[in-house]
Amino acid sequence: MIDYINAITLLANYIIVPSLAYGSQLALGALGITMVYAVLRFSNFAHGEIMSFGTMISIFIIWLFQSIGISINPLPTALLALPFSITATIILLLILDKTVFRYYQQQRVQPVTFMIVSVGVMFFLAGFIRFLIGTSKKNFDDGERFIVKASQFKQMTGLAEGLSIRTTQAITVIVTILLVIFIFWFLNKTRTGKSMRAFSDNEDLALLSGINPERVIIITWILVGVLASVAGTLYGLDKGYKPFVYLQLVLPIFAAAIVGGVGNPIGAVAGGYIIAFSEAFITFAYKRFLTYLLPKEWAPEGLVQILSTEYKFAISFVLLVIVLLVRPTGLFRGKTL
Amino acid sequence: MTFFEGKNMYAGYGATMILNGCSISVDRGKITVIVGPNGAGKSTAMKALFGMLPLSRGSVTFDGKDIVHLRPEQRVMLGMAYVPQTSNVFPSMTVLENLEMGGFIRIDDLSSTIAEIFDLFPILKTKQGQAAGELSGGQRQQVAVARALMTQPKILMLDEPTAGVSPIVMDELFDRIIDIAKMGVAIVMVEQNAKQALQIADRGFVLVQGENKFTDTGSSLLGNSEVRKAFLGG
Amino acid sequence: MKLWNQKSNKKVFLLFALMSGALLIVGFFQSWNLMLAILNLCLISAVMSLGVNLQWGYAGLFNAGIMGFAALGGLAAMLVTKAPVIGAWHAGGFGILLGMFILVVSAILAYFVWVRLEGRGKKRYWYVIFIVVIGYIISRFVLGPAIISIESFEPSSSGYLGGAGLPVLLSWFVGGLLAALVAFFIGRITLGLRSDYLAIATLGISEIVIFIFKNEDWLTRGVKNVTGIPRPVPYEIELQSSIWFQNLSEYIGIGVIQASSLFVKLCYTSLFLSVLLILLWLCEKALNSPWGRMMRAIRDNETAASAMGKDVTSRHLQIFVIGSAIVGIAGAMLVTLDGQFNPTIYHPLRFTFLIWVMVIVGGSGNNFGAILGGFVVWFFWIEAEIIGNALVQILTLPLSDSSSLKEHFLNTAPQLRLLIMGLVLLLFLRFAPRGVIPEKTLRKLSE
Ligand SMILES: Nc1ncnc2c1ncn2[C@@H]1O[C@H](COP(=O)(O)OP(=O)(O)OP(=O)(O)O)[C@@H](O)[C@H]1O
């Protein structure tokens, strides 16, 4: 019996807790990409850099707060910085909308053209961000680091396996739940949210119903700004901030959005967790896990790992490609909000 | 004086002209039906009347005012409503949400209008929580008409409301349209089922290659042997 | 070429003259060595952008996996030219071959099952997954130990199987072939996708390819790099010690060390230039052939073309393979020039999106435009560093020299090249979407 509990604790520690956190970050990112897709109808390659921008602003604000001694210990200062970075990201997006995206939206260009435009924005933002903050890694997870430490857990329970939960992981999951609930409430219950869904469903009919497209687009960018800066900051809080990682992050995020069904918010959230959990399950070494469960004689010798940990990122690409080939509409049949 | 009129309209897509001086008119509480062969420009005429296509010549007047320069949304505000021929509902939204979106420009309470519409189309009441995209063709057309009615328009423009609908449902839809006209709403309707439509029409227009070929009351068009032969299949 | 009129000929000539002028300025004011270094990479960039132009400009295919094909070409250059590591082959060569054989057999089996079970619903997926998984597991049993013994064979100097020890120029062909082969499979599975999904899928697959290169040390030495890849041109040391060269440098009047370095670069330049010109000639021929016209007709109206009975997907596959092969050749040339294979350099920013900027800025659909784009964009990619630095110097003028902020921005100034590229791309898309040398308007003719 105790072996089973140990095995489950092992899984919880190495797969469930980290994947819940990483999945939440992907889910928020994918939700942002999906919203842009549903309303503006293009795949936004710049999304990773938008997340990076939000994170950068968070870091600047945190530095400012730290230098004047403001903190909310044991919670990380990042939570205090979030409103500012959200505002800044929204302003950035509205400027980008006005100067870049709006023109193509009005021209009703092909999705590919729009996508290339977003590559231009990606380049621009990448340069801008790296110029401002540099390329080195920055950690900003101040405050209490752990909610439960592995050693504490072992002491408390007397188990052989420990379970550690970092503050940043818990915060990530809680903030994600709150934000996702808010977004769904907004889309399904408010007049403005419904008008966004209507616009995404049938643009021409929305116009005929007197829905103002400009307003819909601005609100979309505002929501995307919230989602992107929160997702980026949470990711940076959890794993440290390196500007170029956010470029790489775009693919797992696309994978999450597409696996769930691009344009479908429920799919985006589910896709985030699917990607995170498959990465963890496929690269986990099951040796210890099996040792607990199997009789002694059967205990495995090798690591019992499906793929080595180096391939973690690659798994999301594989899933992405498989879903694109087998079921391009995604698991939740996405198309509209 | 006619309530709503497009006079001598010329319009097209890009360089190709589709409408070559066509005129359409309707009075308060009356039904106008436009018929004609496929590609005659019926849908184009509707779009031109609703301002979704710029006129290169001609005029559109509403209650005596020239509205040629108004954008479609502004015409909605004036009291016009339009049901396009295709994709005329929000497929992923529920029936009720479709109605709410139809009344989007109204700031007052929508519930009484919704209740009236449910009286008119009882089936929608039972299906109000279902996504419009999941409804049958006939039910979807009802949603489309109902959506347009949400602004309590003075004129309702319908582009083939009975397309893909069984004869029984079609008769029912025509009955509803008559009901709506009786409430004082002017109706402009394009129809493939020319015979039945002309039977309920106060005025009929036969459009061929963007021009008015025949204009008369519905019943006299039905009686006109030339029209019967060429457009109503004998 | 017949379509060309006098005026656009002149414009193209003028633009290339301007480009040469810019390079000459670098030669006179910075150094000739730098100028040739830039020129060589300009030539390689131009080859890549020629390949991408084939895909995007002729056929409207958005291939975001360019970096993967460049890496495949690079891998070929390394595998063809490096001498085999006999000891490693003895240690694990058989295991690797057997493992590969098992993988190939299971792939073929899976393919047959896939074809045979057409229309049998879900079952098909499960059988195929089952076969692939079983094949993979068996192969791991064989490969695992083989890989370990190969990677532990003289790990500091080799730890991989080495290559075939064949001539360098052959490797460029092989690079093209390898890229073409992989492009064939990738194209087969992705070309049915919508354009933006195609981009994401190709990007994803390329990332997987590069991941494999980074992690399969027995094949590529992974991140430990393979250096000392043989050259098609003489080594500087050899030149410096040969009498004729000493005489030559004396005659020209520059130091023998500098002369040797210039000479080597010039050799590369002439090789690269020949490749570029041959490919350009071929591309121009293809563009103006019935095949090329049909490609562009398909691009401009896919529905009409497929309604006319044109097999759109197989045409797309052809051009996808050819374009990727050209990128592969460029990738092989790049590794030859660098003398080393390093899988970590293949960033999408540098090897996919930058090439895109080249094609779009130059003029998609026009080979001369694509080449000019390759030159101009690479030139500014390098010189943007100087521009960025100057910009920072000016902007931070009010700050004192010792200010840490100024120091920080001088450090990060090179990143401004990304910003400048983004700006250039956005400005072109908005105000000159057809590029500097626009496509000859087949579109107008067909309308
Ligand atoms: N968006 C458009 N762009 C270009 N041409 C169009 C467009 N819509 C319609 N046309 C052309 O205009 C002509 C008239 O089309 P319209 O839709 O008005 O015909 P219709 O009378 O409504 O036909 P139907 O009975 O089939 O609905 C057709 O030749 C059609 O090809």
Ligand SMILES: [Mg+2]
């Ligand atoms: Mg029509």
